[in-house]
Amino acid sequence: MSKNDMEKYVTPLEHCERGYNQSLNGKYCNATWDGITCWSPTPNGQTASQKCPLVFSADEGSRVYKSCREDGQWATPALWKGFGHSDYSECVRHINIEDHFDIPSTKDNAAVAVTVMLPADIVDITLLSISFVFIIFSLLAFRFVLPKSLRQATQYKVLNNLFVAVLIDVIIKMVDVSLLLLDSLSKDKYNQRISNTPYLCEAIIIFKKYTETVTHMWLLLELHYLQLATKSGRLCITGYMTYCTVGWGLPAVPITVWAVTLSLGNKVRCWPGADSMTTIWIAEITKLIIMLFAAGFVALAIWRLFNNLEMLTRNCCFRRNRENLTTSTIFYVFTLISFILGIVYRHIKSDRQSLLFSIVVIIISSSNGVILSLLLCMLNWDIRRRLKKKVRRQSHQELVRGLADENEL
Numbered sequence: 001m002s003k004n005d006m007e008k009y010v011t012p013l014e015h016c017e018r019g020y021n022q023s024l025n026g027k028y029c030n031a032t033w034d035g036i037t038c039w040s041p042t043p044n045g046q047t048a049s050q051k052c053p054l055v056f057s058a059d060e061g062s063r064v065y066k067s068c069r070e071d072g073q074w075a076t077p078a079l080w081k082g083f084g085h086s087d088y089s090e091c092v093r094h095i096n097i098e099d100h101f102d103i104p105s106t107k108d109n110a111a112v113a114v115t116v117m118l119p120a121d122i123v124d125i126t127l128l129s130i131s132f133v134f135i136i137f138s139l140l141a142f143r144f145v146l147p148k149s150l151r152q153a154t155q156y157k158v159l160n161n162l163f164v165a166v167l168i169d170v171i172i173k174m175v176d177v178s179l180l181l182l183d184s185l186s187k188d189k190y191n192q193r194i195s196n197t198p199y200l201c202e203a204i205i206i207f208k209k210y211t212e213t214v215t216h217m218w219l220l221l222e223l224h225y226l227q228l229a230t231k232s233g234r235l236c237i238t239g240y241m242t243y244c245t246v247g248w249g250l251p252a253v254p255i256t257v258w259a260v261t262l263s264l265g266n267k268v269r270c271w272p273g274a275d276s277m278t279t280i281w282i283a284e285i286t287k288l289i290i291m292l293f294a295a296g297f298v299a300l301a302i303w304r305l306f307n308n309l310e311m312l313t314r315n316c317c318f319r320r321n322r323e324n325l326t327t328s329t330i331f332y333v334f335t336l337i338s339f340i341l342g343i344v345y346r347h348i349k350s351d352r353q354s355l356l357f358s359i360v361v362i363i364i365s366s367s368n369g370v371i372l373s374l375l376l377c378m379l380n381w382d383i384r385r386r387l388k389k390k391v392r393r394q395s396h397q398e399l400v401r402g403l404a405d406e407n408e409l
Helices: 013-019 078-083 104-144 154-185 198-232 240-249 252-265 280-306 309-314 316-346 351-366 368-378 381-408
Strands: 047-051 063-067
Touching: 104 154, 104 351, 104 368, 154 198, 154 240, 154 368, 198 240, 198 252, 198 280, 198 316, 240 252, 252 280, 280 316, 316 351, 316 368, 316 381, 351 368, 368 381
Parallel strands: none
Antiparallel strands: 047 063
């Protein structure tokens, strides 16, 4: 079927111009025609939808969608360039659009999208898998290298929760990327989509935001504990339940508000473009506040250590706190950079810059577990001291055994 044949079934451009020429207040995407469907003015940040045109012979409940960006311009996803950038995925899931419609650009854009995204997803899942292994190794190190007396200290309980939070975040992202890879490799592109299981994709979106916020919160609590430790110079064993309540419970409040607001304001299943909508700032401002408080704790801890320089030479607890604060601060800076790049990426309009930033963001966010393990486990003061003692003990035993063998000879 050619585009000329399709025009017998679609809304003509003249009707759009006659029906929507009135002036409107506020920021809107202007009325437009995608070559098939007429779209009325739509408020910025919202996604408009209509029933699928009759020409597609789609199911009764199938709809076509078109997203209005925050800047008052219609979104232009490359995959649907041949359809005026409107999302007709529900309308054409039962047919091969390249064979039925004379719109070759859709096929070309789909191929380009797969060519670009498939390697990115493979890199993402690879780095996430490496992070998963590193975190598991770190948790085992805390369990079997440190003595029970240290494991019962609040610092290491908080640190364990930080690692568990990052582990859950990595697992959620691995599930998400794995499903996207299955979609990319699937031969049946329209019936085996994540978007056909809205509860699954929406649950993944919510849990991703929750685990990201929880990770930031436990980093904040780790830095809060360290700034307290720089005051006393000792490990504490109290306050753990308060940390748990704040670390796991408090992030659920803004994320629930964000999810409910997003669900009520976006009737499109799987919430396409959720990260570019105004509601995302409910979650992002929460993380921003957490990062600002964390910066305050870092500054306070550094100030206290600076005022107790003489203690660093006499008290090993202060030296431990200094080294642990150094590694935690480096991880905080890494997390802050990842957070800032994520915000910048969501507001980039250039496709070339967006692709470059997406690669950088993928590498940084997927390597989160590796960086955490290297800094807060492998460079941990107590872990290194315990390993050094075990190595010295083992060397001493081998030396004694060797001397005993020589005496026997």
